[in-house]
Amino acid sequence: MDMNLDIDKILYADMQNALRHQAVILYEDERSLLLQDISSRLTYCTALDAEAAANMIGHIKDFDILVSHDEYCNQAIQQRFHITYENCCYHCVYIGHKRFFVDLPAGFHFAFVDERYMEDVIALYRKEMPELANAAYMRKAMDYGLIGVFHGDELAGFMGVHEGGSGSMGMLEVKDCYKRKGLGSALEKAVINMQLERGKIPYGEIFIDNTASLKLQEHVGLTIGDRLTYWFYK
Template sequence: MNQRETALARLERNRLLYLDMLEVLRRGTAQVRRAGEDGVLLYDPPSEVWFVDADTPAVLEEMLPLMEGCTILTGHQMWYKDTLAAHFGFHTEQICRQSAWLGGEPPAPLAFGGELRRLDRSWAVWAEAHYSHSFGGVSYMEESIERGMLGAFVDGQAAGFVSFHVEGSIGMLEVLPQYRRRGMGEALLRGAVALAMEQGKYPYGQVFTDNGPSLALQEKVGMTLSQELLFWIF
């Protein structure tokens, strides 16, 4: 087997945990920097993210020289989080669970008293202004719109949105305060899953472990949450 085939064989053993890595391989942007039965290292140039999967300290030690210039990474085993943070001098971390739609058909749309529409680039400034975890500025929102952003509208007024991050995950789900508790978040997440499947993407997201409402939303929609934890450090 070549490196890509070896990586896929390893990652498919736990599809839910590694769906983010499988997505960048599926779309053909990931570079396989190391692949074996005991771990896989990917680099995705569009997002500049390193994806780390290692079973043992020896495997991790083999990977470190390959990651020169790393500024952001996601790890799939918690045991080496602090080691990598110290090695690269990273100070910010996010602990997540992987969430994925594993059904063969997309979830049914949910009625919420409004409609979902695809947004165009003219909405980038508005979306950036209303996203509660904004980063990357208007240009990142423009790129997200190109990847596929859905807006929720009630009586012609924009009430929320959802899109895809550059590495492929469903994210940026935001409902404006005055429209919350109407099922709009669920409608947007269902719509994003359907859009991902329509585009041939793997429908997955990553949810912070301390975000109880978002974890509950994933389960309400029918997403499957990984038992294993992942982490981001940068």
Template sequence: MTLEETALARLTGNRLLYIDMLEVLRRGTAEVRRAGPDGVLLYDPPSEVWFLDAETPAVLEEMLPLMEGCTILTGHQMWYKDRLAAHFGFQTEQICHQAAWMNNQMPTVPAFDGEIRRLDQSWAEWAEEHYSHSFGGVDYMRDAIDRGMLGAFVAGKPAGFIATHIEGSMGMLEVLPQYRRKGIGEVLLLSMTAFCLEQGVYPYGQVWWDNEPSLALQRKVGMTLSEELIFWLF
């Protein structure tokens, strides 16, 4: 088998846990740096993210020399988080559940007192200003709009938005304070799920392990949450 075939054989055994790795392989941007029945290492040049799956310490130590210059990574087993943080000098971490649409049918988007529109580049600065977890600046928002950013409008006024991150996960879900608790987050999440499916993209996201409102929203709309935790290091 090729390296990619070996990687797919390993990753499809737990599609929910590895759906982010499967997505970068599906779209053809990932480089398979190591693949075996005991672990897979991918590098995705567009996002500059390393994706790790290692079953044993020996596999992890085999991967480390291959990751020279790593500045951001996501690991799929928690046991090596601290080892990687120490090795690369990372000081910021995010611990998440994978959340994915695992149903065979398109989601049903509930009706609400407004409409969903695809946003164009004229909305980039507005989205950057209103995103509560902004980190990439206006240029990141412009790229997200190119990939497909959806906005919710109520009485013609913007109420919230959602997009996908560069590595493929659904995110940037923001509902303006005055429009919260009206079901708009649910509408946006299901609308983006449908949009991803229409584009042939795997609809998945990552939710911080202790963000109970977001985890509840994922369950409400029919997303499947991984029992396992994954982590990001920056």
């Protein structure tokens, strides 16, 4: 019998999305699950008790980034690899099925962002995530679909999906001069619609101290989980 991820659809949105995408199950039983997304090479794990976690973590040969979903896995990872998690996040998930009607202020329009705007994208995203603000990473986002909101020909903001479409929604940026116009909410709704059209789970990962983003998720209509995921880097 396999572990049932439906027991917490918010917490396990990333694992369920990976299974829809192109994940390989590395180990599974009725009390634990270990899988890796082929595209992003992110490894995900969860367990229902300490014994199951220790057994499952023993099947990990190597990883770049390991995302744990519970304290049982945290302890097993720490004991085996002698590392601690560096980030922890809440999941926020759009659990509806209907697409949003998205309205923009006069003079603004949506379009996919292409490489003509690469310098703008990197400069804007560097303020929030300098380690990801590079041409290679953003090109993957553009290839999947980086949605931009434009004022004429000027890029006012953008949002997309991490890891070339296999990860969470994110990378939301709006230029300072265009803030407080509802563009952030509009971009998120547009990305949710894109994910629904492509059969993906529209979910995001929010650092626990990012209160502004958590408020935005509630405003848009996403459900915020009450449990955390923990990110380990080797």
